[in-house]
Amino acid sequence: MSQATESDSVREDGVIESVSGPVVTAADLDARMNDVVYVGDEGLMGEVIEIEGNLTTIQVYEETSGVGPGEPVENTGEPLSVDLGPGMLDAIYDGVQRPLDELEEKMNSAFLDRGVDAPGIDMEKTWEFTPEVEEGDEVAAGDIVGTVPETESITHKVMVPPDYEGGEVTAIESGNFTVTETVVELDNGEEISMHQEWPVRRARPSEEKRTPREPLVSGQRILDGLFPIAKGGTAAIPGPFGSGKTVTQHQLAKWADADIVVYVGCGERGNEMTEVIEDFPELEDPMTGKPLMSRTCLIANTSNMPVAARESCVYTGITIAEYFRDMGYDVALMADSTSRWAEAMREISSRLEEMPGEEGYPAYLAARLSEFYERAGKFENINGTEGSVSAIGAVSPPGGDFSEPVTQNTLRIVKTFWALDADLAERRHFPAINWNESYSLYKDQLDPWYRENVREDFPEKRQWAVDVLDEEAELQEIVQLVGKDALPEDQQLTLEVARYLREAWLQQNAFHDVDTYCEPEKIYMMLDAIKTFNDEAFNALDAGVPVDEIQNIDAAPKLNRMGVQDDYEEYIAELEDELANELREKY
Incomplete structure (x- = not known):
């Protein structure tokens, strides 16, 4: 049934009986759950959320001050839907998909009057449509029939609406069209445009x-x-x-x-x-x-x-x-x-x-x-x-x-x-x-991707970092009571390694040109450098080097500068060699 026919068959006006903030009760309104209605003399947009006998409860999407009993309520017979098609990207909407830029132009003000409305996409703008199917091709619901260059980055794919039956293409042509104009005709009489509507509370179908x-x-x-x-x-x-x-x-x-x-x-x-x-x-x-x-x-x-x-x-x-x-x-x-x-x-x-x-x-x-x-x-x-x-x-x-x-x-x-x-x-x-x-x-199901696309031992290195940070959390409770110096040297060294994990690896500056983004390979290499420090430091400790000497090596503070390095591969490789050499010289 077409939208117009369905709306005409259902539409019957009611009257407001009571108003409580955004909740309005109407009497004598022929409506179904989730129908969109227009409330009051100003035509405020609302949605039916409860029906009990002759009374219909509506949540109104706009401020209701000044609305009173006796004013009319008009039912559209349609659920709350969004306009789908070219023009949604680079757009700014409110909660019910009214385009704020367009409404600002319409009102000539940043403050919107109540009852103003506009479609979610520009119905007048023309888009360049390029067919992806030919006459005689069979298409089904969801199939892509053409493309539109929506923005510099994204190609919009025009699809057969999911609730269409589909059929054989009898007419299709390239050119510039508005979103409401027919771009594809099917043998069963269905006409496909670049515009779709879909009720927001219902998930779109998938296979x-x-x-x-x-x-x-x-x-x-x-x-x-x-x-x-x-x-x-x-x-x-x-x-x-x-x-x-x-x-x-x-x-x-x-x-x-x-x-x-x-x-x-x-x-x-x-x-x-x-x-x-x-x-x-x-x-x-x-x-x-x-x-x-x-x-x-x-x-x-x-x-x-x-x-x-x-x-x-x-x-x-x-x-x-x-x-x-x-x-x-x-x-x-x-x-x-x-x-x-x-x-x-x-x-x-x-x-x-x-x-x-x-x-x-x-x-x-x-x-x-x-x-x-x-x-x-x-x-x-x-x-x-x-x-x-x-x-x-x-x-x-x-x-x-x-x-x-x-x-x-x-x-x-x-x-x-x-x-x-x-x-x-x-x-x-x-x-x-x-x-x-x-x-x-998600770790287990993503580990194969990390092994294949980053490094084979990425999950093991990550687990080592988790274990060190867990141990640090336990040791901090003891430190609070007796101080760091009372801990055995190996535990003091664990706290030092955990500090580098926190400060050099987990901390990240969103406002630094380089550090704001860290690719998976760099994430792995930074972690690997801290693991190298950990392994060499514990080797030195086992060889009798005091923990103070290990902590005070010149190369260690450079770990904190890994995140801001553009040429990180060279920097980290040199740093790992420096850490190993400096610690091995101690024993």
Whole structure:
């Protein structure tokens, strides 16, 4: 059934009965769950979330002050959907995919009036369409029928919508078209344009979900070296205020080896989101040398925006990510932060007078988080291509308390946990990720990739580093009581090696031109240099050299300068020789 026919058959106006913040109750509205409606004289956009008898409850995506009982409610008969097609990259949207740049031009102001709307993609702009199939070819749902050069970095692939039957191509031609114009006609009467719509709360179909075997390389040593995430994996970054969640996500957005980045600013402070919106267009994509925005889609929904739109913004983001995944791209989705999303759910749930769960969050909090993260993964698409969506969600636990419900429920779902630590941040150790609390459950399935693409013994070296850092954590408890000098010399030396692991390897300067990104080969070589120091130092200790002499060799402090070396291979090779020679001369 076409959109127009379906809308006409369902549409029947109702009237507002009561208003409670973003929650509006309407009477006599013929509607179904999740239908989009327009509320009041100003036509504020909302969504049906509860139907009981003659009363329909609606969450409104805009400020409702001034709206009162008796005003009309108009039903569209369609669920909340996003516009998919060329023009989504290099765009900045709000939580329900309204293009903020376009609305600013329309309003001639940075402050938007209520009730203004615009399609998610420009329906008037023409795009150069190049066919990938010919007349007489058979196409099925999801198949790629042509391409469009969307940005300098990304080729947009025009696909048969997933809910089409498919058939034989009877007409197709190259040329410049708007997204609504037909570019392919099929023998069953179906017409394919560059524009698709898809309901945000429903996952796009795929053929098979596969086990991811390749890491999402981020260029951050503590992530790639100790706690890797797979392409198609899920990760959480919980941490208190000021510990570096947003900077970590910015680093991932800039450096992760994903084809497309979807950044969802969900309920974050306005100044942080302003920084993202101002910085991203100026950043150069280190992979291509082109602007980073040419492969990025931003969704900005700050904490002062209506609470209901915050609830929908993560669904908007994941649906856009799935669309690019269907083209065969690897997509990295950053959600900053899922705690604000959960708080929006809590506010709406309380206004609906639902039975609260732990700390007032709705009882379905865990289910909603699971639904979101479950849509990430490595997929074989219905058109035969392979694509992935990696979901990385920041969590902002109040007071840094990881035992609160959002963090705990997220931990049960995601397989990578990067725990940010306020104490590390205060000591100026960045990234402030606590290596004793963090973990990755992808290590085993990613080890073959590291063996093949980096070095054969990479997993063993990583495990050695983990063991040293674990031993340091135990020894620090003793040091607190009796002091470092009371320890046996071998344990004092272990603390020294752990210090170099922390300061030379795990610490990284996001604002240094060289140190901001560290490729896997460099990560391995830096770790190998510290392991060389460890082995030679313990040999010297066994030969009777005092621990003070070992710690004070001239070459050791050079370990701290490995990260900022452009020609790191030569520097590290010379440093390893220097360390070995200097220590061997001692005995």
